[in-house]
Amino acid sequence: MVFRVLLYFGILTVGWLLSSRGAIHENIMKKISIIQTVILFGLIYIMGVNIGMDEQIISSIGQIGIMAAVFALTTASLSILFVYFARKRLITDKNITGGKND
Amino acid sequence: MTKKILIVLVLGILSGLLFMPEVFYENSGFLMDIGLCLLLFFVGIDLGSNKDIFKNLKNVGFKILIVPIGTILGSLLGGIVCSFIFNINIFGALAIASGLSWYTLSAIIITPISSELGTVAFLSNVFREVMAFVAIPIIAKRIGYLETIAAGAAISMDTGLPMVTKNTNQEVAVISFISGLILSLSVTVLVPIFVGLI
Numbered sequence A: 001m002v003f004r005v006l007l008y009f010g011i012l013t014v015g016w017l018l019s020s021r022g023a024i025h026e027n028i029m030k031k032i033s034i035i036q037t038v039i040l041f042g043l044i045y046i047m048g049v050n051i052g053m054d055e056q057i058i059s060s061i062g063q064i065g066i067m068a069a070v071f072a073l074t075t076a077s078l079s080i081l082f083v084y085f086a087r088k089r090l091i092t093d094k095n096i097t098g099g100k101n102d
Numbered sequence B: 001m002t003k004k005i006l007i008v009l010v011l012g013i014l015s016g017l018l019f020m021p022e023v024f025y026e027n028s029g030f031l032m033d034i035g036l037c038l039l040l041f042f043v044g045i046d047l048g049s050n051k052d053i054f055k056n057l058k059n060v061g062f063k064i065l066i067v068p069i070g071t072i073l074g075s076l077l078g079g080i081v082c083s084f085i086f087n088i089n090i091f092g093a094l095a096i097a098s099g100l101s102w103y104t105l106s107a108i109i110i111t112p113i114s115s116e117l118g119t120v121a122f123l124s125n126v127f128r129e130v131m132a133f134v135a136i137p138i139i140a141k142r143i144g145y146l147e148t149i150a151a152g153a154a155i156s157m158d159t160g161l162p163m164v165t166k167n168t169n170q171e172v173a174v175i176s177f178i179s180g181l182i183l184s185l186s187v188t189v190l191v192p193i194f195v196g197l198i
Helices: A002-020 A026-053 A055-059 A061-090 B002-018 B022-048 B053-060 B062-086 B090-097 B103-110 B115-142 B146-157 B161-167 B170-197
Strands: none
Touching (some): A002 B022, A026 B002, A026 B103, A026 B115, A061 B115, B022 B103, B022 B170, B062 B146, B062 B170, B090 B103, B090 B115, B090 B170, B103 B115, B103 B170, B115 B146, B115 B161, B146 B161, B146 B170, B161 B170
C-alpha cells in the first residue's frame, strides 16, 4: 500500500519536475493531451475486457448499475452539503460564494 | 468525452465476453499498472507546465481549503452511508467514494482486489461526472458557486473547469483548479489506503 502511494506520488513528481524545468520536448508538450487520451482509452478497454470476462459481474450488472448511481448521488450530495455549511461559516465574500449566501 | 469513454468500455466488455483469451485476463493487472504509471507521468508533466499554480494559491488564501476538505469529508460520509445501504465492506465503500470522480484511477486500483467493487467505482464516478455536468448550472444559481466544485470533485481541474467557469466567475475558476488539483492528489492517497484495509 505504502509502496503504491509513494510510486504514484513519485511518478507525478518526476513528470512535474521535468516539465517545470523545461526538460520535456516541445513536440511532446503539444501532443500531451492526445497521449493521455490514448493511454486512458487503452486502460478503459482493458478494464472493459476484465469486466466482460468476469461472469459474476456480468450476471449482476443490473444491481451494480443501481448501486453505482446511488453511490454517485450520495457522495456528490453530501460533498455539496459539507461545502455549503463550511463556506457559510467561513467565507462572506459574495463574489466568491455566489448563489444564496444567507 | 464521457460518451467516447462509455463506447470504449462497452467495446472492451464485448471483447471480453466474445473472444478474448484467458491469458489476457491473467495479465490484465500488469498491463493496467503500466498504463496507470504512464498516465500519472503525463499528468505530472501537464501540471508542471502550469507555472501559476502556487501563485494562485497564495492570492486566494487558505480559506479555499474548505472546498476540497468539505468535498472529501462529504464523499467519505456518502461512502459510509452506501456501505450500510448495500451491506458491503465499509473500506470497499470508502475506496469507491474516494474516487472523487476520477473514475479511471479509482477503478484501476480497486479492480485487482475486487472486480465487482472496481466496476461500481468506475460506474459511480462516471455517473458523478455526468451528474455534475448536468447539475452545475442549477447549483451555481440556487445554492452557491463553491458547491459546483464539490459536485464534480476531482474533475474541477480539467473537464469540469469550463462548466464551473461558465457558470461562476474568474475567482471561483482559480479555486476550482486548485481544489481539483488537491482532490486529484487525494485520490492517489485515499484509494490505495482504503483498498489496503479491505
